[in-house]
Amino acid sequence: MTRDVFQGLADPTRREILNMIAHKSLNVNSVASNFDVSRTAIYKHLKILSECGLVVLQQQGRERYCEARPEKLNEVTDWVEQYRQIWTKRFDALDEYLKKIQEPKKTNLKPKKHGRKK
Amino acid sequence: MTRDVFQGLADPTRREILNMIAHKSLNVNSVASNFDVSRTAIYKHLKILSECGLVVLQQQGRERYCEARPEKLNEVTDWVEQYRQIWTKRFDALDEYLKKIQEPKKTNLKPKKHGRKK
DNA sequence: TAGATAAGAAACCTTTTGGTTTCATAATGT
DNA sequence: ACATTATGAAACCAAAAGGTTTCTTATCTA
Numbered sequence: 001m002t003r004d005v006f007q008g009l010a011d012p013t014r015r016e017i018l019n020m021i022a023h024k025s026l027n028v029n030s031v032a033s034n035f036d037v038s039r040t041a042i043y044k045h046l047k048i049l050s051e052c053g054l055v056v057l058q059q060q061g062r063e064r065y066c067e068a069r070p071e072k073l074n075e076v077t078d079w080v081e082q083y084r085q086i087w088t089k090r091f092d093a094l095d096e097y098l099k100k101i102q103e104p105k106k107t108n109l110k111p112k113k114h115g116r117k118k
Numbered sequence: 119m120t121r122d123v124f125q126g127l128a129d130p131t132r133r134e135i136l137n138m139i140a141h142k143s144l145n146v147n148s149v150a151s152n153f154d155v156s157r158t159a160i161y162k163h164l165k166i167l168s169e170c171g172l173v174v175l176q177q178q179g180r181e182r183y184c185e186a187r188p189e190k191l192n193e194v195t196d197w198v199e200q201y202r203q204i205w206t207k208r209f210d211a212l213d214e215y216l217k218k219i220q221e222p223k224k225t226n227l228k229p230k231k232h233g234r235k236k
Numbered sequence: 237t238a239g240a241t242a243a244g245a246a247a248c249c250t251t252t253t254g255g256t257t258t259c260a261t262a263a264t265g266t
Numbered sequence: 267a268c269a270t271t272a273t274g275a276a277a278c279c280a281a282a283a284g285g286t287t288t289c290t291t292a293t294c295t296a
Contacts, residue, residue: 010128011284015197022204028243041285043243048283062242062293070205073198079133080191086140087188129254147272159255161274166253180263180272 001051005075008052013037014045018054018068027063119169123193126170131155132163136172136186145181 009015017031032042046066049055053072058065127133135149150160164184167173171190176183 004128004130006124006130006133007128010122010125012122012124013284015124018201019204022201023208029241037284038286039243040245040287044284047244064243068205070202073201077195077198080195083136083140083191084188086137087186090141131254145272146274155254156256157273158257158275162254165274182273 003048003052005052005054005072006079008049008054009076011045011048013042014049017042017045017049017066021055021066022068022070025058025065025067027060027065028057029063031066121166121170123170123172123190124197126167126172127194129163129166131160132167135160135163135167135184139173139184140186140188143176143183143185145178145183146175147181149184 009018013035016035020026020031020034028043028046029039031046032039035042046055046057049066050057054069056067056069058067131153134153138144138149138152146161146164147157149164150157153160164173164175167184168175172187174185174187176185
């Protein structure tokens, strides 16, 4: 199963898990011991995190190490950036509009001012 | 009620709503008309978005305009940044360690190299 | 080899989510 | 004044989320 990275980050426990293993990979029990919910509950969170690619579980003997995959967070920052672009375009447009209406009347040397982007 | 911004972003419909109104504030009906779920469903999403501060609803006559509040997204990018810092420290530490062990042998000014754990 | 340990799976429960339909209310336009 | 329109609220529902306890299955280790 694959899952949305935004959904993966939605739960605060999962974000805490990410912080925890960012520093150093830990096995499932070690992660769980830092929380006061059951190991099984934490295991489920880990499963979700791995389903959205934020974590990968590496088997090592009878243990399984939880390794952070922070590259996946780019999807988040990308979305935010893309969002900000839409947002700022809005003001660019307003800006342009304001310039246009405030433009002093000139001698008609040039018929039009145009093509000023960004 | 107040709500987690990460939770606000968890639902794809809500992210789409944000994109939609980033460009231009819209009233509730206009937002809803872009989706194939009911107006009431969209209204609920808008309520959630406003509960986590990503949107503010401005009354204007009998309509209510949905205005984006992108500043709130800083909480998200801040978290990601803080996360990356923890993450990169990990490699800084490894780096330092590698430098240390590759350090050429020197005259024995100091009797022992110690304290290297792990 | 037997007992302990680490983790995955299953069954179950409660609360939250995301949706619906229906009803109420407050501005607007005719 | 009256019908229309924009929105909010309520009651309800199915599915998902987050949790539990119990049971299996590997893998160590004494």
